[in-house]
Amino acid sequence: MDYDLVVIGAGPTGLFAAYYAGFRGLSMAVVDSLPEPGGQVTAMYPEKMIYDVGGFAAVRGRDLVQGLVDQAAPWKPDYLLGRKAEKLESVEGGLELTLDGGDVLRAGAVLITAGIGEFTPRPLPAGDGWLGRGMVHFVPALAAHAGQHVVVVGGGDSAFDWCLALHPVAASVTLVHRRARFRAAESIVRQVRELGVRLVTDAEVARFVEAPDGSLAAVDVTVTGGADEQLRADAVVAALGFTADLGPIESWGLEIDHRAISVDSTMATARPRVYAAGDVAAYPGKVKLIATGFGEAATAVNNIAVALNPEAHLFPGHSSNVE
Numbered sequence: 135m136d137y138d139l140v141v142i143g144a145g146p147t148g149l150f151a152a153y154y155a156g157f158r159g160l161s162m163a164v165v166d167s168l169p170e171p172g173g174q175v176t177a178m179y180p181e182k183m184i185y186d187v188g189g190f191a192a193v194r195g196r197d198l199v200q201g202l203v204d205q206a207a208p209w210k211p212d213y214l215l216g217r218k219a220e221k222l223e224s225v226e227g228g229l230e231l232t233l234d235g236g237d238v239l240r241a242g243a244v245l246i247t248a249g250i251g252e253f254t255p256r257p258l259p260a261g262d263g264w265l266g267r268g269m270v271h272f273v274p275a276l277a278a279h280a281g282q283h284v285v286v287v288g289g290g291d292s293a294f295d296w297c298l299a300l301h302p303v304a305a306s307v308t309l310v311h312r313r314a315r316f317r318a319a320e321s322i323v324r325q326v327r328e329l330g331v332r333l334v335t336d337a338e339v340a341r342f343v344e345a346p347d348g349s350l351a352a353v354d355v356t357v358t359g360g361a362d363e364q365l366r367a368d369a370v371v372a373a374l375g376f377t378a379d380l381g382p383i384e385s386w387g388l389e390i391d392h393r394a395i396s397v398d399s400t401m402a403t404a405r406p407r408v409y410a411a412g413d414v415a416a417y418p419g420k421v422k423l424i425a426t427g428f429g430e431a432a433t434a435v436n437n438i439a440v441a442l443n444p445e446a447h448l449f450p451g452h453s454s455n456v457e
């Protein structure tokens with residue numbers, strides 16, 4: 135076997151499961167279709183404060199994710215980011231998981247922490263071919279935009295969050311939205327206006343303008359009922375939201391209802407050696423929260439440890455007893 139455990143999904147639940155698998159002495163890989171760890175937190179609200187994670191009166195999403203990555207780091211998880219889990223087959227003594235591109239991982243057990251599914255950013259048509267060359271869908275490191283002219287496209291919470299977060303580091307931040315009304319909460323729209331961020335409404339990015347060296351120079355914006363304009367841009371944050379889809383996981387022979395996988399009290403699914411935890415796992419009374427996912431990850435991994443080695447204890451002992 136390549137790994138004792140392969141975790142599908144590097145959201146908060148999968149990251150905590152990686153820590154826990156290391157704590158239980160299991161070798162593990164963590165697969166995620168996003169290029170960054172953190173799941174929904176990284177993709178949708180990295181700058182928001184979270185108030186209901188045990189032990190933190192308030193923690194910024196980005197900091198929580200970093201803390202989870204740091205917590206798992208001593209156990210050296212293999213992160214396979216930007217890779218999608220596509221096919222799951224049972225083989226003698228374990229499972230084979232095929233990733234997009236055809237790589238096959240052999241594992242004793244698989245823990246699915248796929249949340250609400252694989253995220254696909256809603257495309258910005260004018261930005262076709264510019265992803266990674268000036269256009270991003272989310273901002274893993276604010277410092278990368280220090281001193282840049284940034285155009286944020288979108289009218290939801292994420293778009294406004296990015297404006298708030300980027301304003302202190304960027305040379306300028308301009309928001310372009312195709313309507314005059316925003317989906318974002320009024321309070322955050324007010325904060326962004328008060329900062330003096332320019333909001334260009336009833337407007338669409340029509341074209342990315344290339345500099346002589348091939349980098350992004352500007353975007354052409356068409357304004358309904360107003361004058362079209364060109365905005366200087368070193369970076370465009372296309373924050374048009376994400377669609378989420380369980381995709382291939384739906385065909386893995388699991389019990390799935392309303393995009394959630396049925397599990398028992400050990401977090402085992404209907405299929406041997408396959409477990410699920412976090413938002414994707416369902417049982418009566420389930421509450422989808424980060425805190426819930428942490429508990430389920432611990433339950434799943436401890437039960438996996440016993441499934442892989444029947445001599446192992448279900449209760450791992452207290453981490454506070456480990457030197």
Ligand SMILES: Cc1cc2nc3c(=O)[nH]c(=O)nc-3n(C[C@H](O)[C@H](O)[C@H](O)COP(=O)(O)OP(=O)(O)OC[C@H]3O[C@@H](n4cnc5c(N)ncnc54)[C@H](O)[C@@H]3O)c2cc1C
Binds near residue numbers: 148
């Ligand atoms: C705006 C917003 C605010 C929120 N605020 C709070 C809050 O204050 N407190 C709180 O407790 N919860 C909050 N939540 C909910 C919380 O974010 C989720 O409960 C949590 O992220 C679930 O974690 P997870 O690891 O189970 O799944 P996710 O975070 O959804 O991560 C799942 C990961 O699996 C990956 N994946 C899926 N399918 C595949 C595949 N086939 N191959 C590879 N990778 C795959 C996805 O790319 C994703 O990264 C909020 C959610 C949103 C959207």
